[in-house]
Amino acid sequence: MTALLAYTIFGLVTGGAYAVVAGGLVLTYSTSKVFNVGHGAIGMVMAFLYWELAENRGLPQWLALLIVVGGCAPVFGLLVERFVMRRLAGAPVGVTLVAGVGILVGLIGAAQVIWPPAARPVRPFLDRYGVHIGQSFVSGHDLVTLACAIAVAAGLYLLLNRTRTGLAMRACVDAPELAALYGIRPHRLSALSWAIGSALAALGGILLTPVVQLDYVTMTLLVITAYTAALVGRLRSLPWTFAGALVLGLVQSYAVAYLPSSQFWISFRAAIPALLLFLVLLALPQSPLRIGGVRGSRGVAVPSAGLTALGAAGLLAVVLVLALLVDNTVAGQLALALVFGIVLLSMVLLTGYGGVVSLGQFTFVGVGAVTVARLGTASPWALLLGALVSGAVGALVALPALRVRGLYLALATLGFAQLMDKLVLQSPIAFGVRGSLQVPRLVSSAQAQLLLAAVMFALVGAGVLAVRRGRLGRRLIAVKDSPAACATLGVNVRWIRVGVFALSAAIAGLAGGLFAQLRETVAASDFQLFNNLPLLLFAVIAGVTSVTGALVGGVLLMMLPVLQSGFPALAGVAVVLLGVAAAGLARDPNGLVSWIFRAWRPA
Amino acid sequence: MSTLLVDGVTVRFGEVIAVDDVTFSVGTGVTGLIGPNGAGKTTLFDVVSGLRRPSSGRVLLDGHDVTAKGPHQRSRLGVARTFQRLEVFGSLTVWENVVVALESRRRPARLADDLLDRVGIGEFAGRQADAVPTGAARLLELARALATDPQLLLLDEPSSGLDRQETDAFGALLRELTAEGRAVVLVEHDMDLVMGYCDHVHVLNLGRLLASGTPDEIRAHDGVREAYLG
Numbered sequence: 001m002t003a004l005l006a007y008t009i010f011g012l013v014t015g016g017a018y019a020v021v022a023g024g025l026v027l028t029y030s031t032s033k034v035f036n037v038g039h040g041a042i043g044m045v046m047a048f049l050y051w052e053l054a055e056n057r058g059l060p061q062w063l064a065l066l067i068v069v070g071g072c073a074p075v076f077g078l079l080v081e082r083f084v085m086r087r088l089a090g091a092p093v094g095v096t097l098v099a100g101v102g103i104l105v106g107l108i109g110a111a112q113v114i115w116p117p118a119a120r121p122v123r124p125f126l127d128r129y130g131v132h133i134g135q136s137f138v139s140g141h142d143l144v145t146l147a148c149a150i151a152v153a154a155g156l157y158l159l160l161n162r163t164r165t166g167l168a169m170r171a172c173v174d175a176p177e178l179a180a181l182y183g184i185r186p187h188r189l190s191a192l193s194w195a196i197g198s199a200l201a202a203l204g205g206i207l208l209t210p211v212v213q214l215d216y217v218t219m220t221l222l223v224i225t226a227y228t229a230a231l232v233g234r235l236r237s238l239p240w241t242f243a244g245a246l247v248l249g250l251v252q253s254y255a256v257a258y259l260p261s262s263q264f265w266i267s268f269r270a271a272i273p274a275l276l277l278f279l280v281l282l283a284l285p286q287s288p289l290r291i292g293g294v295r296g297s298r299g300v301a302v303p304s305a306g307l308t309a310l311g312a313a314g315l316l317a318v319v320l321v322l323a324l325l326v327d328n329t330v331a332g333q334l335a336l337a338l339v340f341g342i343v344l345l346s347m348v349l350l351t352g353y354g355g356v357v358s359l360g361q362f363t364f365v366g367v368g369a370v371t372v373a374r375l376g377t378a379s380p381w382a383l384l385l386g387a388l389v390s391g392a393v394g395a396l397v398a399l400p401a402l403r404v405r406g407l408y409l410a411l412a413t414l415g416f417a418q419l420m421d422k423l424v425l426q427s428p429i430a431f432g433v434r435g436s437l438q439v440p441r442l443v444s445s446a447q448a449q450l451l452l453a454a455v456m457f458a459l460v461g462a463g464v465l466a467v468r469r470g471r472l473g474r475r476l477i478a479v480k481d482s483p484a485a486c487a488t489l490g491v492n493v494r495w496i497r498v499g500v501f502a503l504s505a506a507i508a509g510l511a512g513g514l515f516a517q518l519r520e521t522v523a524a525s526d527f528q529l530f531n532n533l534p535l536l537l538f539a540v541i542a543g544v545t546s547v548t549g550a551l552v553g554g555v556l557l558m559m560l561p562v563l564q565s566g567f568p569a570l571a572g573v574a575v576v577l578l579g580v581a582a583a584g585l586a587r588d589p590n591g592l593v594s595w596i597f598r599a600w601r602p603a
Numbered sequence: 604m605s606t607l608l609v610d611g612v613t614v615r616f617g618e619v620i621a622v623d624d625v626t627f628s629v630g631t632g633v634t635g636l637i638g639p640n641g642a643g644k645t646t647l648f649d650v651v652s653g654l655r656r657p658s659s660g661r662v663l664l665d666g667h668d669v670t671a672k673g674p675h676q677r678s679r680l681g682v683a684r685t686f687q688r689l690e691v692f693g694s695l696t697v698w699e700n701v702v703v704a705l706e707s708r709r710r711p712a713r714l715a716d717d718l719l720d721r722v723g724i725g726e727f728a729g730r731q732a733d734a735v736p737t738g739a740a741r742l743l744e745l746a747r748a749l750a751t752d753p754q755l756l757l758l759d760e761p762s763s764g765l766d767r768q769e770t771d772a773f774g775a776l777l778r779e780l781t782a783e784g785r786a787v788v789l790v791e792h793d794m795d796l797v798m799g800y801c802d803h804v805h806v807l808n809l810g811r812l813l814a815s816g817t818p819d820e821i822r823a824h825d826g827v828r829e830a831y832l833g
Contacts, residue, residue: 471706478692478703485690485744488652489751490678490707 006136007257008250013142015249016149017207019242021222022229023152024200026241028077029230031169031193034085035093035407037100037414040223041107042198043205044216046073048115050206051122051214061125069203077198081191093407094357098540098582101359104223105533106579108216113573122209145207149242152200156238169193217530224418225273227411231280244280248273264427271422277415281408282400300546300590300597308465312458315551319454323447331446332518333558338453339514341554344539345460345547346507352545353468354500355480357410360397360417362535364390364505366527367420368512370430373437378517380442383510390509391502398501402494414532421529436523439516449518456514457554460507461547476500534560534575537582543591552593606630606755606786607651612660614646614810621646623810624660629755633777633787635797635818638807639831644790645687647807648757651788652684653677664755678707681754685744685761687790693733697724697743700732704750718746723772737764742773755786762793774800794832798822806831 025039036042046068054064080103088096126140160166171179172186180186204226205219212218225248232244252272259265303311319338323331343365350356368386375382401412424430431437443452467473475496479486483493516522538557543549563574590597607629614622622643636644649655651662653674661670664680672680692700701715719725722742727735732743741764748756762770770793777800780787791797797804798818806813806821808830814821821827 474695474699474703475706477694478700481692481694482690484654484674485686485692485747486703486707487654487674488678488682488684489704489747490675491703492673492675 002135003257005134007253009133009136009138009142011250011253012246013138013145013249014208014211014253015246016146017204017211018222018225018229018249019149019245020152020200020207021204022226022241022245023156023238024197024204025223025226026230026233026235026238027156027200028193028197030236031172032081032085032190034088034096035100035235035411036103036194036197037097037223037411038080038103038107039197039201039226040205041104041220042073042076043201043208043222044219045107045111046076046198046202047122047205047209047214047219048111048120050202051120051209052115055120055122061123065206068206069199073198073202074195077194077196078191080198081194085194086187086190092355093410094351094355097357097359097407097410098536101533101536102579102582104220104579105537105582106576108220109573109575109579111216113576120214122206122214124210141207141210148203148207152203153238153242160238165189165192221418221529224277224411224415228273228277228280228415231277231284231408234284248276251276264423267422267426271419274415274418274422277412278400278419281412284408300543300548300594302468303465305466305469308462311547312462315458316451316454319450323450328446331450333562335446335450335453335518336515337555337558338450338457338551339511339518339554340557341457341551342453342460342511342514343508343535344542344544344550344553344557345457345464346504346511347536347539347544348547348550349464349467349476349507350500350504351539352549353473353476353480354497354504356497356501357536358413358501358504359410359532359536360413360420360529361504361508362527362532363417363420363425363529364394364508365512365515366425366430366524367393367505368509369516369522369527370425370437370512371509372513372516373431373439373522376440378439378442378513383442383513383517386513386516387506387510390512391506394505394509395498395502397505398498402497402501414529417529417532421524421527425524425527431522431524435525436521437516438521439519441517441520453514453518456510457551460510461550464507465547472500534578537578539591541578541581541591543593545590546593546597548596549591549593553591606665607788608661608663608666609647609651610661610663612647612650612657612662614643614650614655615658620810622650622657625807625810625812626660627805627812627815629786629788630803631784631786632781632802633789633800635801635804636788636790636807637792637794637797637804637821637831638813641809642807643810644807645759648684648759648788648790651677652682652757678751678753681752682757683748683751683753683755684757685741685748685759687759689737689740689744691732691740691743691747693731695732696728697730697732697735697739698728700743701747701750704747708751710750710752714750718750719743721749722746722776723769738766738769741765742769745776749780753785755788756780757788757790759790760792761789762791762796770796 021043025036029035049072050064050068053059053067054061084099084103088099124139124141125144129140131138160170168179168184169189171184172189229244229248230241233240252269255269255272259269322334343361347361350358367390371386371389372378372382375385397416401409401416443449475491479491479493479496487493535557538553542553542556560574609625609627612622612625613620625647638644646655650657653672661668663669669677669680692703697719698715701718702712705712705714716725716728719728722745724739724742727739732740741761745761762773765773774796777787789797789801801818804818804821805815806827813830814824814827
């Protein structure tokens with residue numbers, strides 16, 4: 001009984017901090033219609049900043065808190081709104097998502113540069129105080145957290161329901177153009193909501209530091225927890241969001257108390273937010289097909305079958321020459337670039353043609369790699385099986401996830417990536433008790449690997465282009481432009497979506513098998529959730545609508561770690577630049593390569 | 604025999620009742636569905652084509668209850684529609700738009716050119732669909748719907764964006780389509796078109812069925828004049 005009370009209190013405290021973070025997310029989303037994937041990352045950086053001021057510089061805690069939550073965070077929110085999000089007004093969900101991921105990755109890079117990895121203890125608030133409830137002790141920090149949660153709930157309620165600003169904010173959600181006619185300035189309100197949202201992310205992050213520790217990725221992924229809570233309120237209702245956050249906190253706390261403490265269950269706990277995310281998604285009503293308005297996008301020109309064959313032959317010829325010229329190390333790196341290129345080809349199909357943004361594509365690479373590694377052979381059959389398993393997992397995820405679209409779907413894929421990361425890839429089921437597996441190579445020399453990767457890239461690339469030219473490709477693009485019209489023409493929109501998701505996962509899985517046998521040793525750390533994000537950014541920067549873009553993206557993706565190990569000082573800067581570039585380029589999905597195409601074919 | 608029966612259909616959006624217990628049937632020939640803006644015409648099309656589930660009531664096609672069937676299943680039963688707010692596939696060419704529809708019904712792609720010529724927009728075949736004039740885009744939606752060889756064709760304001768000459772050509776096409784035995788339902792504000800080509804007219808106002816009858820009966824109906832015709 002005593003234990004139950006203690007864990008309930010602990011759960012409510014954690015849930016209260018989640019509620020603060022989630023409340024900020026909902027406020028920003030409902031006023032500016034942009035879902036801030038970088039919300040957790042803002043909280044993370046601000047928590048680091050708080051550490052810098054309160055622990056490293058010795059400022060009083062209250063002053064540091066005031067400076068960060070009252071000053072730095074809102075200003076940062078304003079800057080993001082002004083210079084990134086406002087320029088993306090009215091852009092499709094995929095574009096704002098990519099910009100958000102860009103901010104996220106950039107912030108992590110910045111944090112790693114400014115605060116290199118080290119242990120950074122943060123003193124709790126009011127650590128000399130506390131009260132006893134029965135036999136349970138509630139610390140001063142817990143009380144502060146609960147007080148903050150209540151204050152934020154009350155403050156947001158009053159803001160939205162009792163002030164003119166709040167009324168205007170709610171009006172903007174429903175009809176920004178109409179609100180503007182009544183003299184409301186949507187930009188100003190959106191800026192305000194970003195300032196408050198960032199402040200709440202900062203406050204929540206700082207309150208949670210004693211629980212989750214100062215860590216780049218863990219705190220960044222708080223966005224999944226906050227999102228799950230926000231989803232309970234359908235991303236709009238603050239009361240439901242707060243309720244969702246409290247339930248999440250309680251479930252996690254009880255999980256710590258009452259689940260066995262074996263390795264599996266410990267990782268299971270970490271996966272709880274993602275699991276709940278899927279449960280909430282299943283409970284949501286199927287989103288209706290959007291109706292209204294012509295949508296079209298200008299992709300890069302699709303090459304004919306002849307031109308494709310010519311391109312493939314050209315690629316193979318270049319690679320053949322390179323294989324003769326370069327040493328083993330470089331040959332291995334180029335092979336890796338081509339394997340990454342195949343992963344990006346899977347995104348050309350899914351994101352470029354199908355318009356579905358996935359934040360979990362690298363996880364499918366992991367599934368393919370594990371399959372091949374577990375088979376202990378890299379025969380063509382093993383590679384094929386890796387692709388099939390990955391495709392099957394893709395179909396399985398797609399069935400619940402594709403009931404929703406756009407934003408919900410992309411975040412569901414992020415949840416899936418976390419689930420797989422915690423429950424499968426990091427557990428002994430995948431890479432055994434040692435956490436890594438040996439894979440024999442299909443061909444031994446680095447040069448042969450390079451040729452193998454080039455042949456596979458050429459085959460998959462030609463396949464993707466054949467799909468685009470054919471019936472399936474037309475249908476995919478039709479579903480992207482107008483799912484409603486497709487459905488009324490007899491196309492089963494859901495199966496097309498599930499099918500392309502599975503096909504794309506299978507291509508990623510094939511790349512995973514190639515990756516495993518190229519590396520010879522694969523481990524869970526190769527397929528961490530976080531690897532998904534640079535993948536998406538490089539895809540967008542290089543161009544997610546063309547095979548050439550996939551090739552360029554693959555090379556860039558290979559160069560990132562090379563650059564990072566060669567010039568450690570530049571590592572973080574490179575990541576920041578990556579984020580900035582993606583946030584800037586998000587509007588043009590044809591990416592850098594479209595500039596090349598334009599230069600070649602002035603039209 | 605009745606092709607379509609809308610039986611006691613009600614659609615609520617939260618507190619608002621968009622369609623309120625509407626019952627009517629549609630046989631072969633051209634049926635007009637008219638009424639002021641917000642009367643619930645497009646919502647009824649959404650219900651009949653399967654894009655929206657009614658809050659209550661049933662939709663029957665040739666006597667079979669299809670209320671639970673999805674839009675693609677109804678397409679296979681012979682229902683096709685166009686949209687008031689255009690829903691062409693903007694990234695594809697005009698020709699490809701029609702081919703997508705043909706392929707979904709396993710009909711040969713070579714029929715696409717005939718269909719485009721039939722509605723009179725053959726010259727736009729190679730253009731990207733988000734770059735053609737509104738009138739042509741409306742006709743493209745018609746060609747695309749015809750590509751599924753429908754028995755019941757729902758046309759949502761097909762003449763808006765068409766000039767007089769194009770409208771006349773469209774009227775002639777309507778006659779051809781009904782001569783082929785298809786049932787056409789026309790949501791339309793162009794009263795010349797409605798009164799000139801419809802065999803039967805249903806009038807909706809504020810979600811309710813206000814009147815049904817031949818064009819002459821509707822023209823003489825006091826309530827309709829008051830609510831809509833003015």
